[in-house]
Amino acid sequence: MNQSPENQWPLSPALESQDHLQLEKSYGLFIDGEFVSSTGSKKYASINPATEQRLSRITESTPQDVDVAVRAARKGYDRHWSRMKPSERGKYLFRIARLIQERSRELAVLETLDGGKPIRESRDVDLPLAAAHFFYYAGWADKLDYAFPNRRPRPLGVAAQVIPWNFPLLMAAWKIAPALATGNTVVLKPAETTSLTALRLGEILQQAELPPGVVNIITGHGNVGKALVEHPGVDKVAFTGSTEVGKTIQASLAGTRKRSTLELGGKAANIIFADASIDQAVEGVINGIYFNQGQVCCAGSRLFVEESVAQQVIEKIKDRVQSLIIGNPLDKNTDLGAINSRQQLNTIQEYIDVGLAEGAIRYQPEAPLPDEGFWCRPTLFTQVSQASRIAREEIFGPVLAIQTFRTVAEVIQKANNTPYGLSAGVWTNKGSKIFNLSSQLRAGVVWANSYNQFDPTSPFGGYQESGFGREGGLHGLQAYLDIH
Amino acid sequence: MAKNKKSAPTLMVPSRIPVLKTYKMFVGGEFPRTESGRFYTPRVKGRSLGNFCLGSRKDVRQAVAAARSAQAHWANRTSYNRAQILYRIAELLEARRLQFIQDLNHQGSSERQAQAEVDMSIERLVYYAGWCDKYQQVFGSVNPVASEHFNVSILEPMGVVFHIAPDNQPLLGVISIMAPIIASGNTTICLASESKPISAVNLAEVLATADVPPGVVNILTGSLDELAVPAADHFDINAIAWNRSNGRRNKTTLQMIEEKATSNLKRVRRYERPWTRLESQNPYLIADFCEVKTTWHPIETISESGSGY
Numbered sequence: 001m002n003q004s005p006e007n008q009w010p011l012s013p014a015l016e017s018q019d020h021l022q023l024e025k026s027y028g029l030f031i032d033g034e035f036v037s038s039t040g041s042k043k044y045a046s047i048n049p050a051t052e053q054r055l056s057r058i059t060e061s062t063p064q065d066v067d068v069a070v071r072a073a074r075k076g077y078d079r080h081w082s083r084m085k086p087s088e089r090g091k092y093l094f095r096i097a098r099l100i101q102e103r104s105r106e107l108a109v110l111e112t113l114d115g116g117k118p119i120r121e122s123r124d125v126d127l128p129l130a131a132a133h134f135f136y137y138a139g140w141a142d143k144l145d146y147a148f149p150n151r152r153p154r155p156l157g158v159a160a161q162v163i164p165w166n167f168p169l170l171m172a173a174w175k176i177a178p179a180l181a182t183g184n185t186v187v188l189k190p191a192e193t194t195s196l197t198a199l200r201l202g203e204i205l206q207q208a209e210l211p212p213g214v215v216n217i218i219t220g221h222g223n224v225g226k227a228l229v230e231h232p233g234v235d236k237v238a239f240t241g242s243t244e245v246g247k248t249i250q251a252s253l254a255g256t257r258k259r260s261t262l263e264l265g266g267k268a269a270n271i272i273f274a275d276a277s278i279d280q281a282v283e284g285v286i287n288g289i290y291f292n293q294g295q296v297c298c299a300g301s302r303l304f305v306e307e308s309v310a311q312q313v314i315e316k317i318k319d320r321v322q323s324l325i326i327g328n329p330l331d332k333n334t335d336l337g338a339i340n341s342r343q344q345l346n347t348i349q350e351y352i353d354v355g356l357a358e359g360a361i362r363y364q365p366e367a368p369l370p371d372e373g374f375w376c377r378p379t380l381f382t383q384v385s386q387a388s389r390i391a392r393e394e395i396f397g398p399v400l401a402i403q404t405f406r407t408v409a410e411v412i413q414k415a416n417n418t419p420y421g422l423s424a425g426v427w428t429n430k431g432s433k434i435f436n437l438s439s440q441l442r443a444g445v446v447w448a449n450s451y452n453q454f455d456p457t458s459p460f461g462g463y464q465e466s467g468f469g470r471e472g473g474l475h476g477l478q479a480y481l482d483i484h
Numbered sequence: 485m486a487k488n489k490k491s492a493p494t495l496m497v498p499s500r501i502p503v504l505k506t507y508k509m510f511v512g513g514e515f516p517r518t519e520s521g522r523f524y525t526p527r528v529k530g531r532s533l534g535n536f537c538l539g540s541r542k543d544v545r546q547a548v549a550a551a552r553s554a555q556a557h558w559a560n561r562t563s564y565n566r567a568q569i570l571y572r573i574a575e576l577l578e579a580r581r582l583q584f585i586q587d588l589n590h591q592g593s594s595e596r597q598a599q600a601e602v603d604m605s606i607e608r609l610v611y612y613a614g615w616c617d618k619y620q621q622v623f624g625s626v627n628p629v630a631s632e633h634f635n636v637s638i639l640e641p642m643g644v645v646f647h648i649a650p651d652n653q654p655l656l657g658v659i660s661i662m663a664p665i666i667a668s669g670n671t672t673i674c675l676a677s678e679s680k681p682i683s684a685v686n687l688a689e690v691l692a693t694a695d696v697p698p699g700v701v702n703i704l705t706g707s708l709d710e711l712a713v714p715a716a717d718h719f720d721i722n723a724i725a726w727n728r729s730n731g732r733r734n735k736t737t738l739q740m741i742e743e744k745a746t747s748n749l750k751r752v753r754r755y756e757r758p759w760t761r762l763e764s765q766n767p768y769l770i771a772d773f774c775e776v777k778t779t780w781h782p783i784e785t786i787s788e789s790g791s792g793y
Contacts (some may be wrong), residue, residue: 090614105587132564137641139567139614146767195618408784419575433632441785457563457617474621 012326014332016119023196026057029065029219030073030202037345039064044221046196049116050329050338058195063222063227069187069216070233073158076213077185082155084211086183087342090141093180095208097134100173102471103204104131107197111169114196116338116374117292118135119330129454130173133472136456137177138443140477144182145302147474153481155183157235160224162243162249165191165340166295166396172198174471175238176215177456182480184236187216189228191241193341195219226252226456234258236480241298243394243420243465248363260467261479263297263461265394266422271437273407274309276427280449282316285400288425288451290324290378291367293336293477295344297466298423300307302391302450303402304411310404314382317400321378322365336398348376348397355381355390360401368450384419394420408436416442421463446468495739507536507681509543509705512550513698518706526679528592539706541714546675546730547702548720552645554699559641559669567616570663573694574609580690581606583657584683591654591680604760605659611765612663619668619767627778634781636792639774641669642751643722648675648708650728653759655683660759661727664769666700670722672747673702675715680687681705712737716744723751723773730756 026043028035042060047053049226061069082088100107104127111122144153159179163171179186191200195395202217218224222245229237230252237257243264243354253260270288272281288300305313330336339345356362360381369375380400391401405411415424424443426434438446444462447453456461459470468478508515526533537543541649565793576582581602588598620639627635645665650657654677665672675682688703704711715721724741728734738754745752753772757764 087611091610093612094613135564135567135571136617139616139618141614142611143614143767146618389569430784432782435781435783436785457621474618 007087011333014327015328016109016112016123016330016332018113018330019073020265021106021109021113023040023056023110027059027195027199027219029059029061029217030076030199030205030217030218031065032070032109033206033210035202038062040067046114046190046193048113048368048373049089049340051373052443054111055261056196058192059222061218065218065226066187066224068233069218070158070160070228070231072213072216073187074213074233075183077155077157077210078215079213080181080211081180081185081214086142089180089183090310092210093141093177094209097131097138097202098202100127100134100206104128107200108170108328110200111197112337115165115168115194116329118334118337120332121292123272126170127168130170133170133177133456135174137181140178141181141183144477144481147477148330148483151483153182153477154287155484156480156482157184158233159186159236159480160231160234161186161188161238162226162229163188163190165194165290166297168194169197169201171240172201172398175240178471178476179238179480180214182426182477184434184480185214187218187228187234187353189218189220192219192221197470201205202310229253236260237247238469238479239263242468246467254483259479261461261471262466263465263469264422264465265420266297266299266462266466267302267392267394267420268300268423268425269302269304269411269418269441270425271411271415271427272306272309272313272393273428273430273433274306275429276426276449277314277429278309278313278323281427282313282320282465284425284427284449284451285317286320286324289400290321291452293339293376295340296452297394297396298445298452298460299396300423300425301395301400301413303400304405304414306411307401307404307406314402317380318363320473321380323361324365324367324378325369325371326375326377337379339376339397342374344396345374345376348395348399351390351393351395351397351399352379355384355388355399355401356383358383358388360388360390361474367435374431390427391419399463408433412437412440416440419465422461422466423447425439505534507685507705509537509539510685510692510701510703511547512554514703515688515692515693519546521642524706526681528590528680533591533680533682536685536705539704539711542617543704543706544711544718547673547704548644548646548718550702551673552720554697555641555643555671556667558671558697558700559739561669562591563620565619566667566669567613569695570609570613570616570667573690573696574606574613576690576694577602577606577609577687584686585671587653587682587686591682596645600760601656602792605656606657608659608765609663612667613621615664615669615770619770623771623774624769629632629780630783632783632785634783635778637778638777639668639771640777642773642775643670644720645670645672645723645725645773646675646718646721647672647725648712648727649677649684651677651679652729654680655687656759657727658684658687660700660764661725661755661769663670664767665725665773667770668774670773671700671702673704675708675711676703676705678706678708683754709737716741716750717747719748721750723753723775725753725755727755
């Protein structure tokens, strides 16, 4: 199952153990420092997308639960968090960082079970970065005056944070760490398909003895998120997810005094010039689009190759795609795990059909797929036009649309021909060209001769319809502070 | 030590003769005695603190060699890694909090002073741990030069810093300067307080078990006036941190250091402040032991897209 058929050297399965992971049959909500039952009784199953088996049952919060959580956050703000010395706030965040490091393997396994991503990614990317985010922002808690000189930065109050399913724990860390460091309290709503690591984070917050109400975690579907961001007791909304939902949220905030930051979709251009190190660039393209099965807002989903090397690059990409291992996400050799949900799989497949209908040429490796679960082969399209939907719309799956170009001016124009502007990649051995491209590309992050690099010290976020505000780095603090 | 009523009877056997500690120095991750074989016996209110190494000129040279060989590697660690190691020092100091309070008591501090000094030392380490991956964002800059260049200035560690610790706060004084020195990737040699060396010497044991790579911090004991001379003369020391009050005897020593330091233009930084104040911790202390490096890189201007952006 793990190998392409012509592979003569099959790999033995290398499954990560899950013995040390204990899951409850059913989870409540984390409010005011305790795990509590909902005021309602509705629960839904959280399944493993690689097996379609139920992992646990999650609470569908009621509007009343949302209200209780927001009130708890307000109380946590008034009684504890806003009164605490900034350096003491920082010490709690350092504790959380250390606890995440200590429990990282357990969390990585859970992330993979719940979301379908390869264990290698949850173990080597999601978890270390989640801990690092807490560690980085812990240090800022008592240093805010240096980030905003001659201002007196003040927290906003209660932050409503709604996060997506592609990096569940990491997105929780991206949201919670800067909010707490700057003195805000939080109500977090994880995505309905991936709530388990966020709930486990609740346990970690208890272990860290974080004062009650400072972080509250409520679960449920989109309507819960809607009730949360629209709650009048909320001062700040932070959302990561689709552009469509982001616009709805922004509309619902119109006329209120709530501050907001949105981290939305993308359709990143990954640009390969003829003078690039081709093999390195090909590896970067693979990482750019197939990392986390392409379910990444900054995925390099549009590839632009300089015409003179296009044939060579495309052949190399096909070879590389053929060698990718698709299968059990718990296997340490796995490159592509399961798609997060049946719904998302359907969306991706619709787009693949659209690509074919629009006349683009599809390539997929022949690897067999498991019988159970939600799977999509890594896919690439050539002969894609600028007008094609697969070149314009965010697919959020392992689908690469390849186009070619002849001049720098042409590729800049093509790359910028999108309402999105989250990220871009540039592959060339000429430094001056990198700086030319990075100054002309309309994107919040430009990766030169690399892709999908993340660090807590580095701001991340988009231009235009990819949202606004930055997460990470010194700039990420501003989203949670009043400095005016 | 806090007296635990329950376990006290088993712990305190009246006839027991305590095992005394041999105080040694800390160089390159090891605990050598001075090569000179000499010792001295500092006293507080007439009571001996024990025998300490009376370090020599050659000990200084060995410590510099250890600090130099560790420096590039330490500076090449990620700032996140250095941050975690500084935090780890805080964790271990917290775990040995009672011992360090006792040490300060022993050296003449009141119980309250001692407790405050140890607690503040732990907080200070956490404070500078937080700066490791941030000072660059506060002090670095991208400079809008009037030509087609990407121009960026960053801070780089100076190299090896010789640190002369104060007498009045034998633990907090060491940590308040050691932490900002090593935060950016410098390595250091600390000359412990001559009259109250216990805290610095015992701090070495914390450092040795806190994932601090060997040679990043070295701790010498001995006579200030004797060891300041080879330190000020040494060509492989980049900076000297003078962290002592401005008494008359100190003044002469400092002047000597400043004169000799010109031989290779060592930067001499003077700190005469009480480290107990919160304002005494700040990122400018990190910048004090950094150089500013500016890099120019051309930006290609051909083929502008003219796309209107």
